[in-house]
Amino acid sequence: MPLELVTLRCLSDNYAYLLHGDAGTVLVDAPEALPILTELEARGWSLDAILLTHHHDDHIQAVPEIVAATGARVIGASADAHRLPDLDLRVAPGEPLELLGEPVAVIEVSGHTVGHVAFHFPQSRMAFTADSLMAMGCGRLFEGDAPMMWDSLQRLAALPDDTLICSGHDYCAGNGAFALSVDPENDALKDRLRRIAEAESPCAPATLAEERATNPFLRAAALAAGLDMADAPPAEVFARLRAMKDAF
Template sequence: MMSLKIIVVPCLADNYAYIIHDKLANKTTLVDAPDFDPIQQELEKKKWVLDNILITHHHEDHIAGVAELSKLHNPKVFGAESDKCRLPRLDVSLSDRDKFSIGNHIFKCIDVPGHTLGHVAFYCASENIVFTGDSLMTLGCGRIFEGTALQMFESLDQLKKLPEITKVFSGHEYARQNAKFSLTVEPDNSFLIEQAKQIEINLGLKLPNVGFSLLTEKRTNPFLRADTNEIKVALGLEDRSDLDTFTTLRKMKDEF
């Protein structure tokens, strides 16, 4: 099967939208629509018509462009059934583990509440890619606005179970700040030092810091490492639960 082409579209101050193109099926899908103009420009450049829009969560900086893009392209809009009252009008409402096909590829919806209650991620096993919005991010995770620390912890745990070769595409460019924080927690983590260097190289080349593998993130992202001895020792929380450790990390990051 021919693989999908993914185009990262920087939007607003630090958002990313993703255009996924299935050449064989000639289908084009967007993940999140922070802004109309940059996405439309990219579609025009490629002469692609949008067939689908996948929405990760209801925040304005992920849906602001949906109405205008819909008017022009008439795509099918996919989003969480549980949040449909505050999402743009959905053509396909998804629940946890629902599968749907996009061109020749099967995608799965994974509930990842925490940042918002109806937040979902989109996983494609055949391509080893996952679109995580503001749940799991490069060296970080989204702030907990609506859910509980337990919900976010369990959401990240769901994502952690995906194959380690899975590439993670999140909704924002927060990598430099996330790396800075992660290095204060684990200054001697050699994988983290390496990734932080790569992040700076990418920023210098104006390349987005997304698409790191889950294996890399499991070695470096403190929010995926709350169950490790290294993190607990680093924070002096040896006798505390994984959830307590995660909650402490999240609080530290909020105040960083």
């Protein structure tokens, strides 16, 4: 049976996620303690572990308070350990990991930062991508470069279409506006933006199939001609799109 997923808004535009099953509860990223601890108490759940995707403060700053309140162990990437809170378990892409009775794949998604990882729960069909693949967008390239991020996105794009992409922020207004500016005839994108405008629920997660259909950073090949880059490799089109988004 798939794990139960709870999406929590934190700070001004962050998402944190609780995963719950018979074997316990796991938190993905820790932007703000109060909404997370409040939700745990309301549901009567104890917290077993915190998964950290990358070292930026708005994803890790609540770890000490949450650990103090719950005793949860902290899990993060070996490559990023020197910039993360104290880790109880260091993991690396390709190494075996099991949580809540499921295997978990650790995926290298550097680009936004170097050492950023995503966590894929294949049995429950969920991937926690934080600031790599985002709803209708991708993270800014603060530490990595465009080829690095392109490779990361291709690893995520290889997951099954029904995978829920659980990203780290609600940047949907800006991401959606940019997507529409470079892909104005995309009916799937227009429909997604309409549904987001009408909904009170978070704009993430969304299926990978929906991201494929509406996210310009996964549609580099389809958008190349409109950018006068019909003969360019998709990675170069992606780099152009990322630069355009930075200036948007």
